[in-house]
Amino acid sequence: MTAVTPAPPSTAVRPAPAGTVPPGRPGGRSRLRTVAGFAFGAALLFAVAPLVLSDFRLALLAKYLCVAMVAVGIGIAWGRGGMLTLGQGVFFGLGGYAMAMHLKLADAGPGGMPDFMQLYGQLDELPLWWRPFASPWFALPATVLLPMAVAFGLGSLVFRRRVRGAYFAILSQALAAAMVILLIGQQGTTGGTNGLTDIKGFFGYDLDDPVNQRMVYFIIAGTLLALLALTRQLIHSRYGELLVAVRDGEERVRFLGYDPASVKLVAYVVAAGMAGLAGALFVPAVGIISPALIGIVPSIEFVIGVAVGGRATLLGPVLGAVAVAWARTALSERFPGTWTYLQGLLFVVVVAFLPGGLASLWALARRRDGGEPPPRRGWLSLGRRRAERTEVPAA
Amino acid sequence: MSLFRGRRILAGAMTLVAAAAMTACGSKTTDEGGATGVTADVSGDTVKVGLLNSLSGTMAISEVTVRDSIMLAVEEINAAGGVLGKKIQPVGEDGASDWPTFAEKAEKLISEDRVAAVFGCWTSASRKAVKPVFEKNKALLFYPVQYEGLEQSPYIFYTGATTNQQIVPGLDYLKSQGAKSVYLVGSDYVFPRTANKIIKAYAAANGMTVLGEDYAPLGSTEFGTIVNKVKSSGADAVFNTLNGDSNVAFFKEYKSAGLTAAGMPVVSVSIAEEEVKGIGTQYLEGQLTAWNYYQTTPGAANSKFVAAYKAKYGADKPTSDPMEAAYVGVHLWKAMVEKAGAFDVEKVRAASDGITFDAPEGLVTVDGKTQHIAKTARIGKIGADGLITEVWNSGKPVAPDPYLKTYPWASGLS
Numbered sequence: 001m002t003a004v005t006p007a008p009p010s011t012a013v014r015p016a017p018a019g020t021v022p023p024g025r026p027g028g029r030s031r032l033r034t035v036a037g038f039a040f041g042a043a044l045l046f047a048v049a050p051l052v053l054s055d056f057r058l059a060l061l062a063k064y065l066c067v068a069m070v071a072v073g074i075g076i077a078w079g080r081g082g083m084l085t086l087g088q089g090v091f092f093g094l095g096g097y098a099m100a101m102h103l104k105l106a107d108a109g110p111g112g113m114p115d116f117m118q119l120y121g122q123l124d125e126l127p128l129w130w131r132p133f134a135s136p137w138f139a140l141p142a143t144v145l146l147p148m149a150v151a152f153g154l155g156s157l158v159f160r161r162r163v164r165g166a167y168f169a170i171l172s173q174a175l176a177a178a179m180v181i182l183l184i185g186q187q188g189t190t191g192g193t194n195g196l197t198d199i200k201g202f203f204g205y206d207l208d209d210p211v212n213q214r215m216v217y218f219i220i221a222g223t224l225l226a227l228l229a230l231t232r233q234l235i236h237s238r239y240g241e242l243l244v245a246v247r248d249g250e251e252r253v254r255f256l257g258y259d260p261a262s263v264k265l266v267a268y269v270v271a272a273g274m275a276g277l278a279g280a281l282f283v284p285a286v287g288i289i290s291p292a293l294i295g296i297v298p299s300i301e302f303v304i305g306v307a308v309g310g311r312a313t314l315l316g317p318v319l320g321a322v323a324v325a326w327a328r329t330a331l332s333e334r335f336p337g338t339w340t341y342l343q344g345l346l347f348v349v350v351v352a353f354l355p356g357g358l359a360s361l362w363a364l365a366r367r368r369d370g371g372e373p374p375p376r377r378g379w380l381s382l383g384r385r386r387a388e389r390t391e392v393p394a395a
Numbered sequence: 396m397s398l399f400r401g402r403r404i405l406a407g408a409m410t411l412v413a414a415a416a417m418t419a420c421g422s423k424t425t426d427e428g429g430a431t432g433v434t435a436d437v438s439g440d441t442v443k444v445g446l447l448n449s450l451s452g453t454m455a456i457s458e459v460t461v462r463d464s465i466m467l468a469v470e471e472i473n474a475a476g477g478v479l480g481k482k483i484q485p486v487g488e489d490g491a492s493d494w495p496t497f498a499e500k501a502e503k504l505i506s507e508d509r510v511a512a513v514f515g516c517w518t519s520a521s522r523k524a525v526k527p528v529f530e531k532n533k534a535l536l537f538y539p540v541q542y543e544g545l546e547q548s549p550y551i552f553y554t555g556a557t558t559n560q561q562i563v564p565g566l567d568y569l570k571s572q573g574a575k576s577v578y579l580v581g582s583d584y585v586f587p588r589t590a591n592k593i594i595k596a597y598a599a600a601n602g603m604t605v606l607g608e609d610y611a612p613l614g615s616t617e618f619g620t621i622v623n624k625v626k627s628s629g630a631d632a633v634f635n636t637l638n639g640d641s642n643v644a645f646f647k648e649y650k651s652a653g654l655t656a657a658g659m660p661v662v663s664v665s666i667a668e669e670e671v672k673g674i675g676t677q678y679l680e681g682q683l684t685a686w687n688y689y690q691t692t693p694g695a696a697n698s699k700f701v702a703a704y705k706a707k708y709g710a711d712k713p714t715s716d717p718m719e720a721a722y723v724g725v726h727l728w729k730a731m732v733e734k735a736g737a738f739d740v741e742k743v744r745a746a747s748d749g750i751t752f753d754a755p756e757g758l759v760t761v762d763g764k765t766q767h768i769a770k771t772a773r774i775g776k777i778g779a780d781g782l783i784t785e786v787w788n789s790g791k792p793v794a795p796d797p798y799l800k801t802y803p804w805a806s807g808l809s
Contacts, residue, residue, distance in 0.1 A: 120588065120589060193585050194520045293495060
């Protein structure tokens with residue numbers, strides 16, 4: 001750690017803002033609660049959902065859970081690390097395309113070429129950069145490692161240069177826009193706006209068979225639970241506390257001898273890996289990956305789910321992502337003509353009256369029951385917390 | 396370690412629940428029937444059909460008109476007694492201008508609502524997204540929009556033009572008018588890029604020069620550079636495959652650069668009566684379009700269609716080619732079902748060959764092999780009143796050739 005910027009002395013002694021900082025190590029009761037919570041979640045996803053839902057609805061749930069995986073990552077980067085990543089679609093897309101490229105090549109058989117290449121590209125042979133994806137040993141790790149590598153490269157540059165706040169958000173969004181333009185322009189080798197569609201098989205399993213669709217759902221549900229367990233360990237670790245500290249007072253952390261850039265980089269790379277994994281599992285679940293899924297709008301939609309759920313909590317992003325995606329489907333089926341207005345209204349209501357997200361509902365209810373004076377909530381608390389966090393950017 | 400023990404309990408609990416769930420549902424799937432071929436529910440005295448159009452998002456302005464004309468056809472058929480004695484019950488879903496949403500809604504219409512057929516989709520990307528869904532479930536889609544060809548799904552009926560019924564006649568017309576060079580302008584997506592490949596192959600074989608090829612992102616309104624390039628190229632004509640709002644900006648820029656329909660005509664393949672109204676006739680007067688139907692197309696069938704549409708949706712609402720193709724699609728489906736004597740998809744497909752319909756655009760015939768329809772190609776000129784009048788037609792319906800197999804110059808394309 002070099003180049004320590006001396007922090008203003010007044011901020012160094014001010015107590016850290018309370019609220020979202022978790023207890024360092026969970027006590028006995030909290031651990032029990034976590035185990036019970038996970039068991040409940042697993043029962044819900046593995047037993048109740050498959051019994052209650054039709055094949056079609058279960059496939060939709062699989063899609064929602066993929067979005068929830070991206071949300072878990074955003075929860076770490078944004079909720080815990082304060083990095084508003086408006087470009088998670090890029091990592092989702094990298095994972096999705098890596099998986100789809102492999103599945104397309106597997107469908108085409110050895111030596112074969114995906115159907116669209118002859119149609120749009122008039123290519124005689126497979127482009128060089130497609131070739132490694134024929135091997136599952138390359139493609140599968142690539143779905144996670146490729147997004148992580150891109151995030152590492154970008155993050156190293158950006159965080160070292162102390163780009164943050166709105167500038168970071170704009171940069172991440174520009175990346176999403178650039179990737180979409182690139183994919184559309186290279187129609188012959190990427191499928192253009194159509195994306196990669198018509199994926200028939202998943203490592204030898206026929207995806208048209210509902211039994212195999214169910215298997216894909218179980219893989220997705222299991223992966224989501226595993227990611228949640230991993231995230232819980234991460235945010236309760238020493239690193240997790242450091243990350244929150246960097247979010248709430250980057251200069252102070254720097255003053256204490258840590259390198260905030262590295263702390264942020266880890267969170268950003270982990271979030272990218274989760275988005276990549278989500279993209280990879282999205283492909284067999286939905287059967288399509290296209291630029292429409294990874295551009296600016298879907299990237300913002302990922303963040304909206306997290307905001308609705310409560311960004312700094314463990315379960316909030318998951319609940320929010322699933323709730324927003326579910327509301328989208330339910331409203332659009334019930335009111336095909338006006339559902340967009342209703343969805344917009346829902347966002348406004350949640351952000352205005354429940355700034356902590358859906359996850360804060362429970363805490364709110366508990367406080368009321370306990371008879372403790374309810375803390376001031378609403379617009380004011382959000383505004384104040386923001387104000388506290390504002391700091392003088394380093395020179 | 397206390398923490399470690401907690402995780403072990405957790406892992407144990409998860410495995411247990413997962414195992415229980417797997418066995419519980421493993422047996423459930425078998426009694427739910429086969430994977431493919433969800434049959435339509437025709438047990439009642441109604442039959443459901445799906446309407447899959449974008450009612451929100453960037454495509455809504457065009458797709459809502461298609462939905463309206465499908466509804467008109469449904470009402471006409473119901474008023475005349477329905478199909479095989481059953482009234483049609485339309486189920487609408489919003490594709491939201493988002494291709495994966497189209498796939499999701501298609502699956503919902505087929506497996507939850509158990510519709511007998513689905514009408515809709517506009518962009519090629521949305522069609523490509525739903526194609527596997529219809530093929531997997533062996534369900535029917537009627538696709539109403541002119542498209543880039545090179546496709547032939549057994550579960551899609553294409554009631555709009557394929558390339559040899561729209562783009563090739565458009566080029567033939569330009570050639571007959573003495574055009575020796577063209578400039579290609581299009582939106583950056585599959586249809587324009589594929590259409591332009593075909594145009595370049597045609598030009599190479601017909602002694603035309605392609606002086607430039609430019610793409611703007613969908614929704615782009617920045618055309619200063621492109622129009623300058625078009626102007627300085629000195630091309631005899633421009634072939635325009637821009638879609639949606641971009642046309643407004645393009646034609647404004649075109650006019651302000653001093654380019655005119657007389658000096659350098661633009662042939663557009665995505666501008667119909669509805670779009671003319673949105674762009675403004677002052678920018679479009681005299682420019683050319685290539686379609687199979689115009690509101691002004693003569694004939695009793697069209698007078699009836701236009702009058703019925705205006706009576707239902709308002710006198711200021713124009714009718715256009717994709718709307719007409721969607722309207723025709725519903726009537727063709729009815730004719731196929733009645734010929735087959737059943738709603739069963741395979742029987743309907745088998746009965747499709749040779750079905751004719753006296754459509755607003757003239758007589759159309761279904762080609763059972765390609766599942767496209769034979770239709771008359773028409774070149775039109777945009778008038779000051781916003782209507783398009785025909786300046787040339789192919790004289791008789793052109794047989795569909797989605798892979799352009801009968802055109803030697805196109806041999807390298809598919």
